[in-house]
Amino acid sequence: DTGVSQNPRHKITKRGQNVTFRCDPISEHNRLYWYRQTLGQGPEFLTYFQNEAQLEKSRLLSDRFSAERPKGSFSTLEIQRTEQGDSAMYLCASSTGIADTGELFFGEGSRLTVL
Amino acid sequence: TQLLEQSPQFLSIQEGENLTVYCNSSSVFSSLQWYRQEPGEGPVLLVTVVTGGEVKKLKRLTFQFGDARKDSSLHITAAQPGDTGLYLCAGALSNSGYALNFGKGTSLLVTP
Numbered sequence: 001d002t003g004v005s006q007n008p009r010h011k012i013t014k015r016g017q018n019v020t021f022r023c024d025p026i027s028e029h030n031r032l033y034w035y036r037q038t039l040g041q042g043p044e045f046l047t048y049f050q051n052e053a054q055l056e057k058s059r060l061l062s063d064r065f066s067a068e069r070p071k072g073s074f075s076t077l078e079i080q081r082t083e084q085g086d087s088a089m090y091l092c093a094s095s096t097g098i099a100d101t102g103e104l105f106f107g108e109g110s111r112l113t114v115l
Numbered sequence: 116t117q118l119l120e121q122s123p124q125f126l127s128i129q130e131g132e133n134l135t136v137y138c139n140s141s142s143v144f145s146s147l148q149w150y151r152q153e154p155g156e157g158p159v160l161l162v163t164v165v166t167g168g169e170v171k172k173l174k175r176l177t178f179q180f181g182d183a184r185k186d187s188s189l190h191i192t193a194a195q196p197g198d199t200g201l202y203l204c205a206g207a208l209s210n211s212g213y214a215l216n217f218g219k220g221t222s223l224l225v226t227p
Contacts, residue, residue, distance in 0.1 A: 004157070031213075033213075033214075035217075040219070041219055042205075042217035042218050042219045042220050043158065043203070043217045044217070045214035045217075048213045048214065050213075055213060056213050056214060058214070091157050091158075093157070103160055103163055104158075104160065104215060105160070106150075106157030106158050106159070108156050108157050109155075109157050111155075
């Protein structure tokens, strides 16, 4: 399968714990995005990488959230000191960046439940 | 404030009926996409529209981009149970950033 891969698919944690999600984009895609989606809502933009550079961060991304893409391939999203409000589906997407039409290919998401 | 407003939020119809869902904004978009999302999965791209007034057809689905590039519609002819899902519109603003902005979606249920 050459699509966007995310893991873990599900994570249950206690409030205050740290969690990390990993995203492996489609191999030739240099653009990588993280989105968050809660029930009944569309995906909300969190952050964007072009290769290894983090070029844009949403105001939704508090200081407890950090994302990296160290070698311009896979990316990680870490949430420190999780809160119940962090419970959501975290979606990763990638694109080629050849045409600036914003066409994204999404992974299946990592669902976080904070107890 | 939601940049893209979708309506209706929920739609339940019977197999064979036609339907239209709408995506509206006060902002101008350089392009607009429609995605379909099934429970527990990520959204999957259906179509991208770029030119104002553009109409694209994908089998029983017809997508239209408004002349002013501020709105779009999705029309489904003779809906089938396999069309059930969350339909999301998403737009790239003409003048800023890399973020693709999503609407809240229209949840469609097609019953046999």
